[in-house]
Amino acid sequence: MSEAAPRRIWLCADDYGISPGVNRAIRDLIERRRINATSVMVVGPAIGRDEVRALNDAMTANPECAIGLHATLTAPFCPLTMHFRPLHGGLFLPLGKKLQAGLLRRFDREIIAAELTAQIAAFVALFGRVPDYVDGHQHVQLFPQVRDAFLTAVQAAAPNAWVRQCGRVRPLAQRLGKPKALLLDVLSVQFRARAARAGVAFNSGFAGAYDFHKQTDFAALMGGFLEGLPDGGLVMCHPGHVDDTLISLDHFTHQREREHAFLAGDQLLSLLAASNVVLAAPTADPPASAVAPPT
Secondary structure, eight states: OOOOOOEEEEEEEEEETSOHHHHHHHHHHHHTTSOSEEEEOTTSSSOSHHHHHHHHHHHTTOTTOEEEEEEOOSTTOOOSSTTOOSOBTTBOOOHHHHHHHHHTTOOOHHHHHHHHHHHHHHHHHHHSSOOSEEEEGGGGGGSTTHHHHHHHHHHHHOTTOEEOOOOOOSOGGGTTTOHHHHHHHHHHHHHHHHHHHHTOOBOSOEEOOOOTTSOOOHHHHHHHHHTTOOTTOEEEEOOOOOOHHHHHHOSOOHHHHHHHHHHHSHHHHHHHHHTTEEEOOOSSSSSSOOSOOOO
């Protein structure tokens, strides 16, 4: 009996551009071929020409690594467009208020689409090309009202890009003790349906969500992330080196150091081999499934 073909997955480091320390850690992992995608925050404070040049230089050692846009619509960041509303002290709304406002249908989708289009244009200005994919900081692309504006902007400004859905292909009973993952599953149902109707490709499965506030064994978490992840699935990660810029912007700090240490070490390679997983883009064109996984 022949051995099953390895599952090809995306291992994607989010938040390139949030701080110099995070950028350095992500570039290190790209050069080591330990990740094969990174998502760039064009509204972050560490995304000038030098940081873009350094990322492009790292890509020479890993040319198949994908670079996407990490669309950002939550505090403590501010919009690129002048008339974006609603704001809180000149910044995007905090995460909780953003989700609540979407659920209450308080957004203007045209305003959101204009901001996302501006962020795609900023990416093109920095990199000289459209992003390979588009996802959302703090999963904002899944939120009611935001998701329609998000898909509209991607279709118009980056029509060949795929997008990130955040649903995990697991029985409901295995998700009930993980409220964050369960919420992402629920929000992803409508996102996948809308993306499929629009003909926008997306990843077949998703993993990587966990409680960032707890002291966790990232090696053990990664084993769980890979278990059952289908070919074409995506694992989100947040490696980084802590610096003052990161501390000023995000509560998720030292866990980034632990993620980087695991991803840079030999244990990751052993886990991938044992799980029959390779870091490679799926061979289908477009590179992500446009068929919704079961819920």
